[in-house]
Amino acid sequence: MTPYLDYAATTPVDPRVSRFMARFEGPDGLFANPGSDHPAGQGAAAAVDDAAQQVLGLLDDPGFRVIWTSGATEADNLAIGGLARGVARRDGRRRRLLVVATEHSAVLAAARAAGSAGMRVQTLPVSGDGLLGLRTLESALDDDVALVSIAPVNNETGVIQDIETLAGAIHAVGARLHLDAAQAVGHLPEDGLYRHADMVSLSAHKFYGPKGIGALCYRPALRLEPLLHGGGQQGGMRPGTLPVPLIAGMGEALRIRADQGERTRQRGLQQRLRQHLEALGGVVINGHDDGSAHVLNASFAGIQGTALRAALADLSVGFGSACNSRGGPSHVLRAMGRPDALAHASVRFSLGRFTTESDIDSVAERVGERVRRLRAISPVWRELQAAGSIEDVYGVTTPQRMA
Incomplete structure (x- = not known):
């Protein structure tokens, strides 16, 4: 499963x-x-x-x-x-x-x-x-x-x-x-x-x-x-x-709501997932570093949003809010200064009481394989590698911290 x-x-x-x-x-x-x-x-x-x-x-x-x-x-x-x-x-x-x-x-x-x-x-x-x-x-x-x-x-x-x-x-x-x-x-x-x-x-x-x-x-x-x-x-x-x-x-x-011990466990899982994703390079983590342990939102530079969503369609992850059926770029990420193309190429990973380390590793492996495959045919990714500046490639002035 x-x-x-x-x-x-x-x-x-x-x-x-x-x-x-x-x-x-x-x-x-x-x-x-x-x-x-x-x-x-x-x-x-x-x-x-x-x-x-x-x-x-x-x-x-x-x-x-x-x-x-x-x-x-x-x-x-x-x-x-x-x-x-x-x-x-x-x-x-x-x-x-x-x-x-x-x-x-x-x-x-x-x-x-x-x-x-x-x-x-x-x-x-x-x-x-x-x-x-x-x-x-x-x-x-x-x-x-x-x-x-x-x-x-x-x-x-x-x-x-x-x-x-x-x-x-x-x-x-x-x-x-x-x-x-x-x-x-x-x-x-x-x-x-x-x-x-x-x-x-x-x-x-x-x-x-x-x-x-x-x-x-x-x-x-x-x-x-x-x-x-x-x-x-x-x-x-x-x-x-x-x-x-x-x-x-x-x-x-x-x-029976979660206590500090469960929050600490989820923080460890979140950091494990973040390390996996940042190892891919070209990843923007959306949100303050001291955010909740159960959510990690990441944008994958150099990939078209629709292609990313199609590639990850079999994974139980989120794209924006599940309550927003319009399918466009997240209003949350746009409010944070993310360009539409980068906001559209974002994934929300959210963890919970029944998440395990093997779940994290399995999803990270699948995401990594598909991101690498999409970037291999992406002219935007090649431009980004050559330019080295996400602001220049995406045409924005808001600083984007890219791993």
Whole structure:
């Protein structure tokens, strides 16, 4: 079986989570509607409450309210769209929304929708290594900013933002902070990270839980408007019968989330893969060196992107974000100053709980063989070898660090 190195797109459900979820299925399970008053419903409601406690344990802050959603995409839309609707209904003066240029497409699309609803959206640029600078943020902040949305860990590059420092500037002007933490769970030391936030989006299938369940965690003082309408479940914020097995699975996945030992193991695997790839030469590693251990994004100079994707089609790796089906160059890499041709010839390798050294070596060997084959017939690669400057060959001024 081909090794799986696309954990940033989705993770397998951990067998321990699957066994736990089985308790909530079938006629003898806790399958009842948690909104029902009878004993079976009360048992299901207790399971939902237990899962909520796991979420609050992750956040290390009981001051959040947990709203169950279908995943981080819905949570992002509820955070941004719900706040925009609330501002519009109150005719508040804070009508500006700041989003980082490298955010997930769910955040960027939700921001665009908020713009059509009367919010003024401003996109914040990042440096060549993907970091949002404090000065860049401060220059955009004022007392008309309602919300800033930042991913602690980028889904394509693994870049880690300095949330503690950025949050201080945001709260200094009275704005709110939303964290799209889909890629952060299990990959960052928590240490009070989420206490700096006003809203946090989570998605269970990114940390070995089931697909179709996530959460928006928000401060009760925030006056959000619901996006869906129906019954009174979850205080009317997200109506509909709660999927108890999925919620319970998410809670169990949080209970067994990765610790520092697993992060250290994955860092070793990431460095092993990086050494393999850089030995090929002509490789640009996209993202800050101190990024998350589970993601390595590399561009292969001298190769056409479509040819590279075709050559690697049988490998379970990523090209940009799995949620972006347009197939063009990654907006994340373009925001980091990568030329379109180089951004298109990039691969996201993402590791996980079940990745082994043999997986790394096998994928690296296959990638290396195919990259060498493509470069052997590439005039751009010959030009690059002759010129020695990736900036000259690709016609860009942004420095590109090439191994």
